[in-house]
Amino acid sequence: MAGYVGKRLLLLVPTLLGVSVLTFLLIHLIPGDLVTILLGITASQNEQTRQALIHALHLDQPLIVQYVLWLGDVLRGDLGHSLVTGFSVRDELVRSYPVTLQLALMAMFIALAVGIPLGVLAATRAGRALDASTRVFSLLFISAPAFFIGTVVIIAGARYAPWLPTLGHVPFTENPIRSVLGLLPASASLGLAISAIVARFTRSSMLDVLGQDFVRTARAKGVADRVVVFKHALRNALIPVVAMAGTQFVYLIGGAVIIEEVFALPGMGRLVVNAIYQRDYTTIQGAVLLLTSGAVLVNLALDLLYHVIDRRILYA
Amino acid sequence: MSNQPDARRGGLPRALRSGSLLAGGLLVAGLLVAALAAPWLAPHAPTTIFPGAEITPPGPRFLLGTDEVGRDILSRVLYGARVSLGVAIPSVALAVLAGTTLGVGLGYWGGAPDLLAMRLFDVLFAFPPILLAIALVAALGPSTFNLVLTIAVLTLPQFAVLARSATLALKPQEFVQAARALGASHPRILGAHVLPNLTPTLAVQASLSLSIVILVEAALSFLGLGTQPPAPSWGSMLSRGRQYMTIAPWLVLAPGLAIMLAVLGFNLLGDAQRDLLDPRRAAAGRRTP
Numbered sequence: 001m002a003g004y005v006g007k008r009l010l011l012l013v014p015t016l017l018g019v020s021v022l023t024f025l026l027i028h029l030i031p032g033d034l035v036t037i038l039l040g041i042t043a044s045q046n047e048q049t050r051q052a053l054i055h056a057l058h059l060d061q062p063l064i065v066q067y068v069l070w071l072g073d074v075l076r077g078d079l080g081h082s083l084v085t086g087f088s089v090r091d092e093l094v095r096s097y098p099v100t101l102q103l104a105l106m107a108m109f110i111a112l113a114v115g116i117p118l119g120v121l122a123a124t125r126a127g128r129a130l131d132a133s134t135r136v137f138s139l140l141f142i143s144a145p146a147f148f149i150g151t152v153v154i155i156a157g158a159r160y161a162p163w164l165p166t167l168g169h170v171p172f173t174e175n176p177i178r179s180v181l182g183l184l185p186a187s188a189s190l191g192l193a194i195s196a197i198v199a200r201f202t203r204s205s206m207l208d209v210l211g212q213d214f215v216r217t218a219r220a221k222g223v224a225d226r227v228v229v230f231k232h233a234l235r236n237a238l239i240p241v242v243a244m245a246g247t248q249f250v251y252l253i254g255g256a257v258i259i260e261e262v263f264a265l266p267g268m269g270r271l272v273v274n275a276i277y278q279r280d281y282t283t284i285q286g287a288v289l290l291l292t293s294g295a296v297l298v299n300l301a302l303d304l305l306y307h308v309i310d311r312r313i314l315y316a
Numbered sequence: 317m318s319n320q321p322d323a324r325r326g327g328l329p330r331a332l333r334s335g336s337l338l339a340g341g342l343l344v345a346g347l348l349v350a351a352l353a354a355p356w357l358a359p360h361a362p363t364t365i366f367p368g369a370e371i372t373p374p375g376p377r378f379l380l381g382t383d384e385v386g387r388d389i390l391s392r393v394l395y396g397a398r399v400s401l402g403v404a405i406p407s408v409a410l411a412v413l414a415g416t417t418l419g420v421g422l423g424y425w426g427g428a429p430d431l432l433a434m435r436l437f438d439v440l441f442a443f444p445p446i447l448l449a450i451a452l453v454a455a456l457g458p459s460t461f462n463l464v465l466t467i468a469v470l471t472l473p474q475f476a477v478l479a480r481s482a483t484l485a486l487k488p489q490e491f492v493q494a495a496r497a498l499g500a501s502h503p504r505i506l507g508a509h510v511l512p513n514l515t516p517t518l519a520v521q522a523s524l525s526l527s528i529v530i531l532v533e534a535a536l537s538f539l540g541l542g543t544q545p546p547a548p549s550w551g552s553m554l555s556r557g558r559q560y561m562t563i564a565p566w567l568v569l570a571p572g573l574a575i576m577l578a579v580l581g582f583n584l585l586g587d588a589q590r591d592l593l594d595p596r597r598a599a600a601g602r603r604t605p
Contacts, residue, residue, distance in 0.1 A: 018439030029455040143580035145531050147538055148572035151558060158562040254444030258535055262558075272447075273539055276454040288451050292443050 005304060012300060016293055020074065023289045024067050027281050034059065038083055038281060056080070079286035084278045089286040092271060097290060099267030100260065102172055103187050104252045106180065108245065110191030111198050116241065118195070119202025123237075124229055126207060134199060141196035146255045150189035150262040157185070169265050186263040190255050194248055201244050205237040239309055246302030250295045257291070337588035343581025350397035358391035362548040371564045381566045383557065389566065392548035393574050399549045400578060403463055403542075404529045410468035412522055415475025416514065420506055422476065423483030430480075437473040445470050449532055453541045463542055467532055471525050478521055482514050516593050523586030527579045534575045550575045 030037055035050055038057075053059070057080075058066045073080065079089040122134040141149075172179040209215065210233050218228050260269030268287055275283040350357065359379075360366075370386040372378050380389040422430040440448075449466055456462040486492055486509070495505050536542035537551025545552055550571040557567030 014435065015439060015442055018435065019442055022439060022443070026451055026455055029452070031456070139580060139583060140576070143527070143583055144576045145534055145538075145572075145579075147535065148554065148568075148575060151554065151561060151568050151572065155561050155565050155568070159565075250442070250444050251446075254446035257444075257447060257450070258539065261539060272450060276450065276539075276541065279454075281455070284451055284454060288443070288447060291447055295444060296442050 004307060008300060008304065012296070015296060019292050019296065020071055020289065021067065023285055023292070024070055026288065027285055028063070030281070037279070040279075074289070079289070080282045082275075082280055082283050084275075084280045084283075089283050092283060093268075093286055093290050096266065096268045096271045096287075097294075098172065099169060099183075099265055100253070100256050100269065100291070101294070102179070103183055103190065103260070103265065103267060104249070104256045106183055106187035107191035107194065107252055107256065108249065110188055111194035111248075112241075112245065113195075114192065115195035115198025116202050116238070118199040119241075120206055120229070120234060120237075122199065122203040123206035123210065126203075131203075134203070138196040138200045141193050144193065146190045146193050147258050147262050149192060150186065150259050153185050153189050154262070183265070186259050186265060189262070190252065190259050193255070194252060197248065198241065198245070202237065202241050205240050206233060209233045209237045239306065242302060242309060243306045246299045246306070249298045249302065253291050253295045336584040337592075340581050340584025340586075340588055343577055344585055347397050347401065347578050347581055350394045351401045354391075354394045354398055358388075358394045360388040360391045362392045362395040363387065363546050364391075371560060371567075373564070374566055380570045381564070383553070383567055384560055384564075389553075389570050392553060393550070393570050395548045396550045396553065396571060396574060397578070399543050399547055400530055400533060400575075403460060403467065403533045404526050407464045407467040408471060408522055408525050408529055410464070411471035411525065412475055412518060414468070415472040416479045416511075416518060418472070419476035419479025420483050420510060420514070423480035424487060424502070424506060424510070433476070434480075437477060440470075440473050446532060446535055449536060450539065450541060453536060458541045458544060460543060463533065463536065467529050470532075471529060474525065475518065475521060478517060479514055482517055483510055486510050486513055516589075520586055520589045520593065523582050523589060527582035527586065530575065530578050530582070 028034070035053055039049060039053060058069045061069065077090060079093065081087065082089055082092065118134050118137075122131045125131050169182050170178045210229075215228060215232055218232050219225075223232070256267070257269035257272060259265075260267045261273055264270075268291060272284060272287045274280075275287065354362075364387060366382060366386040366388070368386070369378070369382050371384055372382040372386075374381040378388050378390065380393065383389055383392070418433070422433055449470055452466040452469070453462055456466065492505060492509050495509050500508075533542055533549070534551035534554075537549040538555045540552065540555065542551055543549035545556075553571035554568050554575075557564070557571070561568045
């Protein structure tokens, strides 16, 4: 076990390094003279400003040196300054990241809380009307973009429940209950799409386990059906669901960025979208780096959890 | 093998699965017809403005109503199929061609390039796809060409990994070894023996990728980074309609449902293809953007 954890942690290093290289190169994909584009036509006329930016981004150095210097800054927690506002990118990220993380985690919770019971119901009634309607529900929600579900939620709320207060976002540390309530519509819109995938996965995983010998033995010796389903089958069926949830987290982070735009939440999504409109490339770079490394770490954590739950897996 | 009844699955889902081929086929066919025949099907041009008819509710004159500047929404939704498929089909075609060539080559010859490419793909898979797409389009500048290129680059690794692992599995098999012993050239082995065996798997992945790519294009256009106005992209129609959504919900419902039906069509088609290929495999977790 310890060997496996060590191996996974060691593999983390090349992955994160690769992520940092690609993120670093992003800024060099911009066609044209980098300094002029970064500063805008007017500001780039000023030689002093030009030199300041060239110095700040080490643009006078070879690419590999630029990367090493940039990585050194990043590892010290310095992500540079916004090209538009001049504020520290790190401070902006520290302000926005908790919103996105909370949104993604709540969405994941909703996805599991809705998807697992639906999948279990569908599996225990395989072939009947409930199974079929779960399948239709899954297909519809897999196909609907989260930003459309979110928009419909807002329209429906305004039309059928106009008395609902429009909850602005409150930081979790300030008032946890209001914070969770405020993010509920956005995280539900995001989570329902994933819950459809969780439901289908749980269903097939449950069917696999329900067909195994130990379940038949339990049934043969007269264990109640409810106990067989929940104690014997569900526990084993949930293991692959945990692993699957880890792979979905990357998509949840991406979805959170877009859903924030729909619900006007002050998270990473708004930061990135505004940065793009203002061509604020250092902010984009920092945001991409943080969101991706965060997703890699969560994925790793869930993978390790999966191995803790399932001791049968060989640590090759 | 394929006709063996599966005791765990009753009659209804099985009927639904064959129904999914029909439903998926119909939806995709409808989408293709809308894209190809938009000029003849649409009552108006997508950019024609009817002054004084702004935000008209659905009715006999405008079947799906009009938008905030007085354009016919039905016509815009029909032409929107053109925009959506105009990005999705070339980008997936590019990804299939480049990804398969790369994957087959890596699997067949292996060695250092294979190791390097697999590490690179691992890194690419670490990025949330939509975030990488946003960042790439932001760096390159929003245009249809850049959009196709970006989406193709993001979709390519899936085909490369799939083709690589299938090639690795085929390579040691007797018919491939026999062809080699008979002195067949490498291109002949790959073209005549490896590629035909990959086609069904790649076809399933292509259907599923099309559904994902339509979602990505819609999401990017929704953020204003995809297809630029006044082209009738579903994503940007939905985004602009949000300003009026509480008084005129048809502005967002029409393009939103169009995206959903298009994605649903390719999803159903992909599922049906997969069931035809491997009837015993239960439909399991899928990646979404």
